[in-house]
Amino acid sequence: MQLEWMWKLQELDLSIVALSGEMEESPLHQEVRAAAADLAALKEELAQAEEALQERRKKLRSLEMNIQKLTSDREELRRRMYGRAVASPRELEQMEKKLTSLEKDLESREDEALELMETIEKMDLQRNELVRRAGEQEELLAAKEEQLEAALARLRADLEQLQEQRRVVEAKLEPQFLERYRIMSQRHQGRGLAAVEGDICGGCGVFISSKQKDLLYNPRAMVYCENCGRLLVKRAPEE
Ligand SMILES: [Zn+2]
Numbered sequence: 001m002q003l004e005w006m007w008k009l010q011e012l013d014l015s016i017v018a019l020s021g022e023m024e025e026s027p028l029h030q031e032v033r034a035a036a037a038d039l040a041a042l043k044e045e046l047a048q049a050e051e052a053l054q055e056r057r058k059k060l061r062s063l064e065m066n067i068q069k070l071t072s073d074r075e076e077l078r079r080r081m082y083g084r085a086v087a088s089p090r091e092l093e094q095m096e097k098k099l100t101s102l103e104k105d106l107e108s109r110e111d112e113a114l115e116l117m118e119t120i121e122k123m124d125l126q127r128n129e130l131v132r133r134a135g136e137q138e139e140l141l142a143a144k145e146e147q148l149e150a151a152l153a154r155l156r157a158d159l160e161q162l163q164e165q166r167r168v169v170e171a172k173l174e175p176q177f178l179e180r181y182r183i184m185s186q187r188h189q190g191r192g193l194a195a196v197e198g199d200i201c202g203g204c205g206v207f208i209s210s211k212q213k214d215l216l217y218n219p220r221a222m223v224y225c226e227n228c229g230r231l232l233v234k235r236a237p238e239e
Pocket of ligand 1: 194201202203204205206225226227228229230
């Protein structure tokens with residue numbers, strides 16, 4: 001019976017190792033990481049878009065001030081030209097030249113401002129699209145995190161159950177058998193016990209000798225595979 005409990009303990013330990021691995025290697029970890037990276041990239045893109053937009057708006061404001069200044073200069077010049085204070089035709093000619101230049105300047109500034117406004121409008125739409133996408137990505141990330149947490153919670157519950165079973169089985173083992181189990185498990189990477197089925201060692205696949213076969217009928221005998229050194233456990237065929 002002690003060998004049976006040792007076998008049961010090995011099966012539980014193998015299940016615990018497999019389950020722990022499943023928790024660590026859940027593909028959901030990778031999905032959460034990927035969603036977080038995508039969100040970070042979107043936020044970075046959004047920050048850059050905001051910065052570029054601010055820059056263009058600043059430029060537009062200074063352009064508008066420039067236009068205002070040119071407009072008032074033009075008004076001032078017109079007042080002087082058509083007022084009574086004009087001294088000579090030569091002076092008037094110079095003023096006309098200046099007016100033409102001012103108007104040309106003003107027109108080009110206004111074209112520039114119009115173009116900039118269109119650019120800002122487009123950039124604003126792109127920025128809003130990025131805000132929308134970042135919002136969606138945040139929701140996706142939250143959903144993935146929730147999925148991962150739920151999956152881990154299920155696995156943790158399974159793991160606790162296995163550990164509880166393990167405690168029960170461990171308590172049934174006499175100290176020297178438990179110690180043997182530990183040694184054998186360590187020596188064979190968690191598979192220190194091998195089931196014998198059809199006279200074959202389940203650990204290495206080699207036929208066991210007839211001498212060992214006879215020894216296996218003694219429930220308290222420790223019989224080791226002559227090939228791989230594992231502790232042999234006789235299993236009934238239906239198990
Ligand atoms: Zn073997």
